[in-house]
Amino acid sequence: MTHLLRRTSGAIALTAALLLTGCTGGEPADPAAQPAADGSGHDVGVQLFQWTWDAIAAECTDQLGPAGYAWVLTSPPNEHITGEAWWTSYQPVSYRLESRLGTREQFAAMVRTCHAAGVDVRVDAVLNHMTGQDEPGTGWAGSSYEHDSYPGLWTPADFHRCGLTPSDDIASYADRAQVQTCELLNLADLDTGAPHVRARLTAYLQDLVSLGVDGFRIDAAKHMAAQDVGAILEPLPDDVAVMQEVIRGTAEPVQPDEYVPHGQVYEFTYGKEMLGVVAGSPGLALELGTATARYLPSDDAVAFVENHDTERNGSTLSYRDGTDDALATVLLLAGTYGTPQVYSGYAFDDVDAGPPQDATGRVQDATCGTAPGPGASLAPGDWVCQHRWPQVAGMVGWRGVVGDAPVVDAWSQGDAVALGRGERGFVVVNLGDAELRVTLPTSLPDGGYCDVLTAGGTCMQSTVRDGAVSVVVPPGAAQAWDVAHRA
Known part of the structure; x- marks a missing residue:
């Protein structure tokens, strides 16, 4: 199945506006020196990590659309376990679109608002697993669950029992069977090889597409066989964008290339090697993406400086690196490798800390302050708003002008x-x-x-x-x- 980027009215409006801005009168200039008018530079996405649906809708209208962002990646929208940590969003209880980020109605309204602003909406989809809780509980929207039993949804027979390690958890990433059938950090691992399991996961994605969702980030894709991912995605429309999380590991049996037939794949090597660029070798920025042994082909890759995982595990830069982080993003957007994804999250001291929440656990709408930038003073829980930093937002527009120029x-x-x-x-x-x-x-x-x-x-x-x-x-x-x- 071919997954294509959807051309939006926003891309056309943006390039038309840039053409008008660039007019200086007189004889027509060399077309090669004019702003891109084909939407080729309108490809930058932004991950608004743990932003509510209402806040994303407002941001699409006020900032993302005008700045030239092509798409926004949301956090998982389905019902999840309760708790304050950020990772509660990544432990599904059901596929009801009711979460601490908003209701189904708010989600649908956000999609419509972003589309009106010329911004596509992509969703972080958790398909590999359910919860990692050993004790029974109740999810955000009231659904009951046990570790491997979800009434009306999954029974124990729908989960893997790898039997390869004492705890059934992954112990070695050198063993393909462990990576793709054992539990990741005790998360109940769905048997995605079973046709009825695949069908239920496809139905969840189709429900989101029915609300206008334009694409998906497939969380933990590495922990599902590539053919299982493909089978889940196959019934979706061809214009649905797919971005798969497959972390590259040296000499590991599961590699990103396996997943390319089913959509784009995040190239973690890019963000990791950007550390060396800012550490004292800026010239290496001109080479990122060129080593075929370490990189996916550009058309198949999503490139990024950091994301919600890597800013916490220290494998890439983060907002704490201030100007270095901003300049690394400038270099990402200046280059031609991959489809760029900008990251925007919140400040934290504890790597498990969740976003600001009210007394009921509902996440509070993000606020960016008057002058977001790498020099801003931030307390834990403050929204960093990297996507609004002048260096970042300015380069998004710049990329829209240069298009696919070499x-x-x-x-x-x-x-x-x-x-x-x-x-x-x-x-x-x-x-x-x-x-x-x-x-x-x-x-x-x-x-x-x-x-x-x-x-x-x-x-x-x-x-x-x-x-x-x-x-x-x-x-x-x-x-x-x-x-x-x-x-």
Whole structure:
């Protein structure tokens, strides 16, 4: 089954607006130096981790659509266990769309609102397992459950009993059977090889599609056989986007390539190797994604700097890295590898800590404050709002302008790196502790340009003369110019 990205009216509106912005009068310019008008740069998604449906709806209208984001990834919407930790959302009790993030009606309204803003909606879908609780309990919406028994839904016969380890938990990732039939951290592992189990999981996804959902992140896909994932997804419409979580492990038998026939796959290598880029090797940013032994092909990959798991386990950057995190995201959005996903979560001291909740356990609507940025002072529970950081939001729009233009004029020296995208855009990143002063060749047409990463909407002008631009970039900063923002 082929999974295609849905072209939205928002993509068309965005590119039309950029064309108008870039008009300067006179003779028509070289088409190669015009903003992308085909939606090829309208591909950036954002994971709004643990945001409520009402908050996502407002964000689509006020920020995501205007900034040029193509899609938003929500947290799991189904009924889950109760508790304060973030991972309660990842322990399903039923497939009712009632959770601490909102009701079914609120979810459906959010999808409609985001679509009206030109933003697709993708859902984090937990299909591999149910709860990890040993004692019976009651879910958020009142459904009763036991570890391997969910009345009206699953019986003990619907779960794997791997019998390969004393606890039935995964003990070795070198054993394919353990990875895909034993329990992950005591989470009751569904027998996704059984046709009736697959059919019930497909019905859950179809219900979400009926509400307008445009795609899915398949949580823990690695822990299901690739053919099982494919069978669950096969009945869905071809235009439903699929992104599968398959963490690459050296010399492990289960590898991301197996899942490519069923949709895109998250390339964890990208985020992990970005650590080396910001640690002192910015030039390596120009090579990320090129090593076929370590990377999926670009069209098959979802690339990211961090997500909700990696910011907690320390395998990638996080909001705590401040400017380094922002500049890494600039480099992600400047390049051509994969489909980019930006991350936006909340501050925490305890890795298990959940988002801000009221006395009933319902998550409170996210608020971003007046000036989100990597230098903001944050207390545990504050929403970080990385997707609104000037460096990040500015690059989303920049990417919409440059579209699929190739990388040109690549340059690196010391702690700095620069690259252009055809004749449409140019970006310089200074990861060093000293000011960068340099004149660089660029394929941008001669003239004045406004830095699209400057906060506040003011025009910080740079001028291209005779195919070169002289830049002054403060330490820990970036500047970017495109043909839709001429001075």
